[in-house]
Amino acid sequence: MLELKHLSKAFDGHTVLNDINLTILPGKVHGLIGANGSGKSTLMNILNGNETIARSGGYTGRILLDGRDITIQNHSQSVACGIAMVHQELALFSGMTVTENIKINREKTRFSTPLLPELSLLDPNKNIRDAQHALEAIGAHMDPGQVIDALSLNQKQFVELARELDQQNIRLLILDEPTSSLNITETKALLSCIREIADRGIAVIFISHRLEEIMQVCDTVSVLRDGALISTYEKADFSIGAFADDMVGRKIVKTQRAAKKQKGDVLMQLSQINGTELDIREGEVLGITGLAGQGQELLAEGLFGLKPASFQARFKGEELSLGDNSTLTARGIYYLSDDRAKTSLFRESPVWKNMIFGTELRHREFLRWKACPALSLLDRKAIQAHAQAMIEQLNIVCRSPDAPVRELSGGNQQKVCIARALTFAPELLFVNEPTRGIDIYSKELILDWLLKMNERDHTTVVITSGELEELVRVCDRVVVMYQGQVFQTFEGEMNLEELTLSLYGRGNA
Numbered sequence: 100m101l102e103l104k105h106l107s108k109a110f111d112g113h114t115v116l117n118d119i120n121l122t123i124l125p126g127k128v129h130g131l132i133g134a135n136g137s138g139k140s141t142l143m144n145i146l147n148g149n150e151t152i153a154r155s156g157g158y159t160g161r162i163l164l165d166g167r168d169i170t171i172q173n174h175s176q177s178v179a180c181g182i183a184m185v186h187q188e189l190a191l192f193s194g195m196t197v198t199e200n201i202k203i204n205r206e207k208t209r210f211s212t213p214l215l216p217e218l219s220l221l222d223p224n225k226n227i228r229d230a231q232h233a234l235e236a237i238g239a240h241m242d243p244g245q246v247i248d249a250l251s252l253n254q255k256q257f258v259e260l261a262r263e264l265d266q267q268n269i270r271l272l273i274l275d276e277p278t279s280s281l282n283i284t285e286t287k288a289l290l291s292c293i294r295e296i297a298d299r300g301i302a303v304i305f306i307s308h309r310l311e312e313i314m315q316v317c318d319t320v321s322v323l324r325d326g327a328l329i330s331t332y333e334k335a336d337f338s339i340g341a342f343a344d345d346m347v348g349r350k351i352v353k354t355q356r357a358a359k360k361q362k363g364d365v366l367m368q369l370s371q372i373n374g375t376e377l378d379i380r381e382g383e384v385l386g387i388t389g390l391a392g393q394g395q396e397l398l399a400e401g402l403f404g405l406k407p408a409s410f411q412a413r414f415k416g417e418e419l420s421l422g423d424n425s426t427l428t429a430r431g432i433y434y435l436s437d438d439r440a441k442t443s444l445f446r447e448s449p450v451w452k453n454m455i456f457g458t459e460l461r462h463r464e465f466l467r468w469k470a471c472p473a474l475s476l477l478d479r480k481a482i483q484a485h486a487q488a489m490i491e492q493l494n495i496v497c498r499s500p501d502a503p504v505r506e507l508s509g510g511n512q513q514k515v516c517i518a519r520a521l522t523f524a525p526e527l528l529f530v531n532e533p534t535r536g537i538d539i540y541s542k543e544l545i546l547d548w549l550l551k552m553n554e555r556d557h558t559t560v561v562i563t564s565g566e567l568e569e570l571v572r573v574c575d576r577v578v579v580m581y582q583g584q585v586f587q588t589f590e591g592e593m594n595l596e597e598l599t600l601s602l603y604g605r606g607n608a
């Protein structure tokens with residue numbers, strides 16, 4: 100159905116896709132995998148007519164649809180070819196409802212006349228019906244009249260998918276890491292929904308860093324490395340080991356906590372969490388998990404005033420006010436959100452600036468006049484050296500520390516956020532989904548750095564994550580949240596099955 104021939108793309112003379120040849124078939128799920136920065140999103144952005152491609156000089160090579168050459172220079176041309184895409188970074192309109200987001204630019208109207216289109220009136224009932232239908236088709240249950248801002252990240256993901264599926268005559272659906280913010284149940288629902296979409300004859304390109312999902316849902320898998328197509332596998336030849344070898348070309352060593360720590364003193368006490376409480380102990384690596392919406396993110400987000408919360412917090416015995424971020428920062432408490440686009444990164448600023456933001460006065464080595472920090476200029480040389488070291492240690496793919504963060508691939512932006520937390524060197528770090536959108540090799544690097552921070556800098560680390568297997572490997576204790584309460588705590592040798600059951604409120608509370 101779709102053929103790519105000798106497709107290449109460069110940004111400012113820097114080649115990021117090199118001579119790609121690929122065939123996509125109708126009714127099949129084609130997996131596309133590769134390390135962070137290998138060119139997956141760029142390839143898909145070409146097919147989707149993304150304006151960053153046209154603005155940076157377009158692409159070279161041929162795209163054939165049903166054997167005929169087509170040119171994709173903008174999004175409308177892509178839509179006209181029946182191509183729909185759900186992006187890695189969500190693109191929804193704040194302040195608008197679920198229905199308005201799903202039906203945007205395709206609103207149903209009544210009394211419409213082509214002569215006077217401005218006289219057309221929206222038909223709310225038909226639009227709501229369409230939105231409901233699109234949501235039901237993917238097994239998502241939500242109020243179509245709800246404003247988008249009130250939804251969780253995973254619910255927003257479903258709205259994006261519903262919006263794309265509401266398009267007429269889709270022939271190719273591109274999904275760029277659609278499951279990265281979903282929990283086990285939602286992922287399962289989405290994967291079976293992807294199969295159903297393919298069974299309707301639609302071609303699906305599925306990008307994911309979770310290789311188990313790729314094995315499960317794909318018919319064919321292609322591997323990109325440094326912008327080149329390394330290999331294509333058919334289902335019978337699938338092997339996680341072979342995928343990993345082709346993606347990163349080096350051995351992946353799983354990070355593991357060497358020895359679980361003994362209980363330290365209480366560093367932070369969170370109480371009145373819907374009648375329960377949680378102690379965070381000095382020097383530990385604590386995991387917090389739960390199914391979506393069970394209140395696990397609310398602890399850090401409430402503490403930092405990002406969401407309304409009513410629990411009480413004490414740090415080293417002293418009461419803290421929720422949302423008093425300057426005091427939290429001054430006490431060495433730091434929060435790294437999973438929503439990097441919204442709260443974590445300055446997209447137009449260079450990589451180095453994003454890495455050191457908020458840490459300048461904590462680290463006098465970044466200042467020229469160390470004796471007078473408040474008046475000092477930044478020591479650019481020291482900062483550049485630090486940024487370069489972080490780029491190497493975290494395997495960040497970028498032109499230089501001066502590149503604006505928006506140029507980096509999604510996974511590499513995430514690594515810049517991690518680099519900032521490492522630079523801040525907090526006493527207590529809350530980090531939400533640190534490995535989301537990260538390739539299999541870099542995941543281990545990040546987990547390893549969190550452990551190093553804990554062991555070398557004595558940072559107490561609290562990881563909120565749905566990646567149970569990772570939590571079991573690196574945490575001293577894992578707390579499960581259920582229905583807004585601290586439900587169960589696991590420590591020592593943790594059993595993954597018991598942990599999974601606990602997510603559903605089963606086990607010894």
Ligand SMILES: Nc1ncnc2c1ncn2[C@@H]1O[C@H](COP(=O)(O)OP(=O)(O)OP(=O)(O)O)[C@@H](O)[C@H]1O
Pocket residue numbers: 110115133134135136137138139140141142151155187496497498505506507508509510511536
């Ligand atoms: N607008 C841009 N300007 C300059 N370089 C860019 C731009 N967009 C992408 N790149 C570069 O192209 C390369 C490929 O990026 P891309 O986003 O396609 O990677 P990816 O495989 O999707 O990675 P990830 O798994 O992290 O999402 C990266 O080196 C990135 O920095």
